[in-house]
Amino acid sequence: MTVNRLPTRGPPGITVMLENEANAKLLSRMMEGSFELSPSLPDPDDDVYPARLPELILIDVASLRREKERILRLRQLAGVMALPVLLVTDRRSTPRTEATRELGESVDDILNVPTTRLELKTRIDNLRRLRELSLEQIENQRQLKGVVSSLRTLNACDRVIVRSTSEQELLRSLCRTIVEEDGFSLAWIGFATHAEHKSVAIHACAGPAAAFVPEMTLGLGNDPNYESLALKAIMTGRPHSLRDIARDLGPSYIRDRALFHRLASVIALPLITETEPHGCLTIYSDKPNRFGYEERQLFERLADNLTYGVNNLRVKREREAQASEIHYLAYTDALTGLPNRRHLIHYLNNLLARNDTQATECAVLFIDLDGFKLINDALGHDVGDRVLRQIGRRLQNAVRDQDLVVRQGGDEFLVVMNDDPRSGESNSTEQIAANARDLAKRIIDHLSEPLVAGNYPYRLKASVGISLCPDHGKTGLALIENADKAMYEAKRRGGGQGCLFTPDLATSRHRRLSLESQLRQALADDEFELHYQPIFELSTCRIVAAEALIRWRQPDGDLVMPGSFMPLAEEIGLIKPIGDWVLDTAARQLRTWHDAGYSLAMAVNVSVNQLYPDADAEHFAALVRPHVDPLWVHLEVTENALMHDPIAIEALLTDLNAKGFQLAIDDFGTGYSSLNRLQHLSIQSLKIDRSFISELGTDNHKGASLVPIIQQMASQLNLLTIAEGIETDEQRRLLLKTATPAAWGQGFWFSKGVPPAEMEELLRKEPVE
Structure with a gap:
């Protein structure tokens, strides 16, 4: 059982316990109107508060004999002078020795009857004054003891604040230290859950009354009719306390649960941190009238220190988070989340x-x-x-x-x-x-x-x-x-x-890097040249066009074939400037031949990288127009190139055709074009891949049988066919059997790719138009 002390309030109360009815009536009449009289004492097994005790007991010897044990227990619990006793004796019937023997133990003064009203009032006022002085002294001692205990708690909490390495560890350790050092029933720390500070989330708690926390949270912003102490502290930035929960605490459902957990007083201390959310430290005692001025100041210092500790840990956590993010960004690929x-x-x-x-x-x-x-x-x-x-x-x-x-x-x-x-x-x-x-x-x-x-x-x-x-x-x-x-x-x-x-690859790699450097320099030094392979009409063997083929002339005079450097040009992004050079040079040569009276077309291969992603038909036309009409230039696009972004490539081919260019699908039969797409493309010719032509005249009838199918399909679509890789006259004659009269061909049977001068020799053998 605990004993709690509160200052007295209201009219003074006196318990009158007199067996002599005459004395009882006489004294009651004398006190009537000045005091609140009660016939009984509280039970010592209940919580004993001065407010629940009478200010004075008026008792006679007979009643004292009966109630002495209870009076002694109450005086022991509440303090001797917290419950003064005035013994009423009758000189005629009460032995003097018996009365005086009780003085200082169960009795504080003796009143002999009969008496006067003045003497009765004087005796009562004296005992009440002694009681007030005694209670004041007890309260001062209690506050001093509380201040000392709180100072010890403050020092212990400061050590926790210094040693904690995380905010959650700090909050939990601090609550536990407050409870253990000062015997508080409950300590918890919570933070506002949003900017309006209308509710509080509990982050840490400790104490024998911790079971009150989930019951209490109903009022932490969830009850619109109840503004809790914690919320007041957070919103005002000032401490708030209740020194008597039984009298002052909010709604009855919260007050009843607090009293059930034997909570008597509480203080809520704001934690106004540099960064939101702000919080609150709340401490409960099982004694009323805690948290006086000096004690409150100490706990305000504790709250300030805790706020400082939380701020430091949050800054540290933010720095660590930033360092972690910097490390993540430095060592992680942003697109895939993989290590970099x-x-x-x-x-x-x-x-x-x-x-x-x-x-x-x-x-x-x-x-x-x-x-x-x-x-x-x-x-x-x-x-x-x-x-x-x-x-x-x-x-x-x-x-x-x-x-x-x-x-x-x-x-x-x-x-x-x-x-x-x-x-x-x-x-x-x-x-x-x-x-x-x-x-x-x-x-x-x-x-x-x-x-x-x-x-x-x-x-x-x-x-x-x-x-x-x-x-x-x-x-x-x-x-x-x-x-x-x-x-x-x-x-x-x-x-x-x-x-x-293998070590040999290192040498190969160095050669490749050297080739890359030389390739870039070759473009700047104009080391490329074009050879031309004649394209002839199958039926008459008359030259009708030439295909421009790039070569790289080395300083020692050797020629490097395109298969040795064009894939690298594609890879390192040189294909566009090289492609532009090829188209411009071929158009210039074609102009020369036209001026000499040779009416032939020029075929130029166009890489898929020249078409994507930002190809412009006008760019191609601008390279050709200064020399010849684009109508004389056949741009050859591989079948596989059509597979990349079909909508865009179809639009580009349409634009090129509108500029006058003739368009051909190169290496036809090796890709995945559908007939449906072919009929919608702006093309004029199909170049049958050499792999099919090589099967003509061999035992591979399946491969050879595909050529007439391609020729027939082209005829139906009104497309010119050009057979690549004709190596023998037999292949030419076999092609003639199934081809249209206007079909074209090219290959080593007629001529390999040759320099312009040799091409002109071939042209001179042709009739001039």
Whole structure:
């Protein structure tokens, strides 16, 4: 049972316990109107508050004998002078020794009857005054004790604030310290849940009355009729307290639950932090009248220190979050969420450093997507980005958990195949290489599965280069570069395959870099030249056109064929300026031949990269018009080029045709054109691929039988056919059997590609129109 002290309030109350009825009536009449009289005492087993006790007990010897034990218990609990006792004696019937024996123990003064009203009032006033002085002294002692205890709590909490490394740890430890150091029933910390501060979320609590918290939260902003102490503190920025919950606390349902948990007083201290949300520290005591002025000031200091601690931790957390974000951005690819090149180099260098103390075996796989650039250029970067994210997910599905998938940039990815060091097994270099080849094949298979981009299904090939750690590099950068060289070798071999690095590839790579540099310089130094292959009419063998073929004249006079440098030109972005040079030069030569009286057309190959993504028909026309009418120029586009962004390519062909250009589909039969699309394209001729022509006159009747089908289809569509790669006169005669009279052909049977002077020799043998 606890004893709590409150200052007295209201009219003074006196308990009158007199067995002598005459004395009882006499004294009651004397006190009537001045005091509130009561016939009984409270039960000592209940909580004893001075407010619940009478200010004085008026009792006679007989009643004292009966109630002495109860009076002693009450005086012990509340304080001797908190419950003064005035013993009424009758000199005639009460032994003096018995009365005086009780003085100082159960009795504070003796009143002999009969008496006067003045004497009775004087005796009562004296005892009441002694009671007030006693209670004041007890209260001062209690407050002093509370201040000392609160100061001890403040110091303990300051140590918690200094040592805490996270906000949640701080809040929990502080609540626990407050309860443990000062014996409070409950301490909790909450923060406003939104800017209007209309509700509070509890973040930490401690104490034997912690079960009150979920019951109390009903009023923390959820009851529109109740503005809680915590909300008042947060909104005003000032502490709020209740020193008597039984009398002052809000709605009855909250007050009743507080009293059930034996909570008697409470203080709410605002935590006005530098960043929202603001919060509140709330402390409950099981004693009323807690949190006087001095104690309150100490707890305000505690709240200020806590606010400082929370601010520091929030700043620290924000800095750590920023540092983490900076680290994430520095080491993560923003598009795919995969680790980036910087992360990879750091990872590999750590792996190599570990290799000095323990065997570390891994392989680096460099992956380049064959054909991605066409998708990205044709369908736009948004579609390209979606494709790259799909590729990233497919790579993660293809590798093992311990392998690392990295996006280096563009359409280049890397995988580190890392053997698990915990296995304790050491594989030979040959075994690691074999495992890496298996992984490369698995990756190629995963990436070759159809994917949808821009509502069209596509299949991408992947070229994979492999380097082994530590055999192929002592640094992370060296391993990546050697895997890159192996990847380029895989691409050179046709793509869609893996290649293991060898020292010879380093030499090959250096040659490629040298070729790239020379190629750029060749364009600037005008080292390219055009040769021309005659195109003739099958029926008359008369030259009707020439196809412009680029050659690269080396300083030593040797010629480099286009197959050795044009793929590189495509890759490094030189194809457009080279293509423009070819078209302009061919038009100039055609002008010369026209002026000489030779009425022939000029065929020029156009790369798909010249058509995407921003090709302009007027640009092509501007290159030709100064020399010849575009009507004399046949632009040849491969069949596969039509597969990239069909709507855009059809529109471009229409624009080119409108400018006067004649259009041909090159290498027809090797792509995937549909008849439906062919009839809507603005084209005038089909060039039958040499692979079909080579079957003529052989035992491969299936291949040879396709040629007349193509010729018949072209005739139905009113398209000219041009047979490529005619090597023999027999092939020419077989073509004539099924071709229209106007069909054309070209090939080594008639002439290879020759310089302009030799072409003019051939033309001079032709009749001049």
